[in-house]
Amino acid sequence: MLELRSVTAGYDRRAPAVRDVTLTVLPGESVGLLGPSGCGKSTLARVAALLHRPDSGEVVLDGTPVRHWRHRAPRELRTAVGVVFQQPRLSADPRLRLADLIAEPLRATGRRASAEDRVAELADTVGLTPDLLTRRPHEVSDGQLQRACVARALVLRPRWLICDEMTAMLDASTTAALVAVVEAYRTSTGAGLLAVAHDHTLLTRWCDRTVHWKTVTEPR
Numbered sequence: 464m465l466e467l468r469s470v471t472a473g474y475d476r477r478a479p480a481v482r483d484v485t486l487t488v489l490p491g492e493s494v495g496l497l498g499p500s501g502c503g504k505s506t507l508a509r510v511a512a513l514l515h516r517p518d519s520g521e522v523v524l525d526g527t528p529v530r531h532w533r534h535r536a537p538r539e540l541r542t543a544v545g546v547v548f549q550q551p552r553l554s555a556d557p558r559l560r561l562a563d564l565i566a567e568p569l570r571a572t573g574r575r576a577s578a579e580d581r582v583a584e585l586a587d588t589v590g591l592t593p594d595l596l597t598r599r600p601h602e603v604s605d606g607q608l609q610r611a612c613v614a615r616a617l618v619l620r621p622r623w624l625i626c627d628e629m630t631a632m633l634d635a636s637t638t639a640a641l642v643a644v645v646e647a648y649r650t651s652t653g654a655g656l657l658a659v660a661h662d663h664t665l666l667t668r669w670c671d672r673t674v675h676w677k678t679v680t681e682p683r
């Protein structure tokens with residue numbers, strides 16, 4: 464289970480972006496998070512992805528309370544979570560060819576030996592042809608780069624997926640393709656999903672349930 468318990472988080476302790484939010488995602492469940500711009504969805508998604516330490520509250524991953532964040536989080540927790548962000552260009556090292564970008568988490572966790580086969584398998588899954596795998600981010604479209612970022616998020620077979628506005632800058636067909644990839648992964652592995660988006664229609668079609676976050680937290 465992915466549990467966010469009374470999480471308060473933000474960038475200024477006197478005016479948190481997220482205040483006292485509790486949210487649970489069960490294994491195999493897909494939960495959408497919908498809300499107005501600035502209400503703190505991305506901040507909460509980053510907390511759930513172990514990338515942002517909350518000011519208070521707790522994140523519990525499969526029964527283990529998270530005590531450390533970002534690169535300090537224990538490897539078994541970090542590798543349990545895959546993340547896809549809205550803007551692939553901000554989350555992709557511009558020097559890496561797409562094949563290396565997808566394999567990055569394997570190399571970072573000492574699983575280099577299995578990289579070639581796993582990258583080929585995932586490239587096929589996300590719809591990247593072999594010629595695209597040899598290109599760098601500036602040589603591919605946003606949609607192609609986001610396909611690579613989805614493959615990178617899946618490469619370690621995470622138990623939890625956090626998709627933060629994954630499809631916001633994509634056309635309808637790429638959106639449908641990438642949602643289908645995530646859904647196929649989720650249903651075949653039993654992974655849980657937290658999907659953040661503005662698009663009500665997309666989330667209600669995509670997710671088992673959608674949490675509507677109606678208000679922007681006002682500074683005290």
Ligand SMILES: Nc1ncnc2c1ncn2[C@@H]1O[C@H](COP(=O)(O)OP(=O)(O)OP(=O)(O)O)[C@@H](O)[C@H]1O
Nearest residue numbers: 473474480498499500501502503504505506507661
């Ligand atoms: N790095 C940062 N430093 C300071 N404030 C930030 C930072 N990132 C976000 N904020 C602020 O935190 C609040 C919540 O931002 P967040 O990105 O979590 O909202 P959101 O609901 O995801 O918005 P959107 O739908 O527009 O992406 C906003 O007021 C935002 O300005």
